[in-house]
Amino acid sequence: MKIQYPARERLANLPTPLEPLPKISEQFSLPYGGPKIWIKRDDLTESAMSGNKLRKLEFIIAEARARGCNTLITCGGEQSNHCRATALAAAKAGLQSHLILRRGRGNSTDVPDGNLLVDYLAGAKVSLYPLREYLDTLPQLFEQWSEFYMQQGDRALCIPTGGSDSLGIWGYILGTEELLQDCANAGFQPDQLVCASGSGGTQAGLTLGCQLLEADTQVTGYAVCDSADYFVGKVSADVNDWARRYRQAFELDKRRIHVIDDYIGPGYGIATEEIYQTIALAAQLEGILLDPVYTGKAFHGMLQDIQRGQYTGCENLVFIHTGGQFGIFPQRTGFESSWSTG
Numbered sequence: 001m002k003i004q005y006p007a008r009e010r011l012a013n014l015p016t017p018l019e020p021l022p023k024i025s026e027q028f029s030l031p032y033g034g035p036k037i038w039i040k041r042d043d044l045t046e047s048a049m050s051g052n053k054l055r056k057l058e059f060i061i062a063e064a065r066a067r068g069c070n071t072l073i074t075c076g077g078e079q080s081n082h083c084r085a086t087a088l089a090a091a092k093a094g095l096q097s098h099l100i101l102r103r104g105r106g107n108s109t110d111v112p113d114g115n116l117l118v119d120y121l122a123g124a125k126v127s128l129y130p131l132r133e134y135l136d137t138l139p140q141l142f143e144q145w146s147e148f149y150m151q152q153g154d155r156a157l158c159i160p161t162g163g164s165d166s167l168g169i170w171g172y173i174l175g176t177e178e179l180l181q182d183c184a185n186a187g188f189q190p191d192q193l194v195c196a197s198g199s200g201g202t203q204a205g206l207t208l209g210c211q212l213l214e215a216d217t218q219v220t221g222y223a224v225c226d227s228a229d230y231f232v233g234k235v236s237a238d239v240n241d242w243a244r245r246y247r248q249a250f251e252l253d254k255r256r257i258h259v260i261d262d263y264i265g266p267g268y269g270i271a272t273e274e275i276y277q278t279i280a281l282a283a284q285l286e287g288i289l290l291d292p293v294y295t296g297k298a299f300h301g302m303l304q305d306i307q308r309g310q311y312t313g314c315e316n317l318v319f320i321h322t323g324g325q326f327g328i329f330p331q332r333t334g335f336e337s338s339w340s341t342g
Contacts, residue, residue: 003177003212005170006246007062011089012045012054018182018318023285024303034306035191035317039288040179043295043323048118051323052202053085055171056163061093063167064157071149074159075100075138077269078128079293081324082162082199084115087124096154097124100141102134104269104330114330164201164234166242172205173212179318180215188316190217195320196298197221197259198268200234202322207256208239220258222298225268228259235259263301269293271334275300279328280338291324292331 021037029037045054064072072090076083076099083099090097099119112120119126129141142158149156162168183190193210197203203221210217223231232254239252265272271292278300282288290296299319311317328335 003173005174006059007066008058009061009093011058011092015178015182016044017041018186021286024282028303029306032307032309034311035314038316038318040318040320043321043325048088049323049325050085050088051081053082053163054089055175056168056201057085057089059167059170060159060163061089064095067157069155069157071096071098071154071156072159073098073100073142073145073156076161077102078104079115079269079327079330081115081327084118084326086159087119087122091122098145099124099126101126101128102131103128114326118326162199162201164199164238166238166245168201169205169208169238169242172202173209176206176209177213180213190316190318191314192311192317193217193219193320194298194302194317195221196224196294196322197231198224198294200231200238202320204235204238207235208252211253211256218258219256220260222301223259223261223264224294224297225264228261231259232257260301263297265297271296271331276334276338278303280335289325291327292334293327294324295321
């Protein structure tokens, strides 16, 4: 199927590599009758590690230009990968950025770290709010700051959490097309695509892309917050909004939406010792750096489910590495048992 894409601002270094994980496959999958594990390195979309967010931002920034906007306003947690990626992409595109952030759970300091540090380095205006105020007034905060820029002669495009909506979804429709071609070049069709689900946009784009391209490939999202039911509804809503907005005669097969919420742990952004150990193991075995908020949880859950026989009959599985490595540094103390001082 030939897909007609909307305008796109080229920001990412594409295609990103598709690599096998032979040591992890040998140790954690093949002895259990599981698949050969591959990794799609979307953490390498560009040098500042903006990851999966940059695919969405290519379409979002093109839309901002089409509307005559010179400012991007978006929102997220204090260590939001999406907000950091937006700040960097805006700087590269010559736009202003304003980040509406919710403060973390007791880990905020006077000295910015991780993604927040990069936000400031990229020149973003940062507004930090207590958790309850953020949750209760986010729509009003968007309106307030949009009006602020309008009054000073600017025009802002408001971007939802994670860039996950009917516009951002184009990033992973295109990403699916790229990935399936990568797999074909490597001589296989993937049975499973696995990703972390935090705002649902990446999973929505992959699921929609597989159906549009008539690929017999299951997309599985590992929730890092919220329930499986929530993400099934979010993916479905984003795809339905995409179909309406772009006048597509399309109906998503909801049986394609598969979400696992068994590995969220204590909550969003909170990792367990097992997650830290899995991140360290991936670095030691394959030189792959995961993060404790998104990819570490998803990768850990995937390995656990492989060993439990959940992927029996699957020959090739591709894990989508969506980036987020800056999130390691604010949680550095979680890795204290993982390094050698000898």
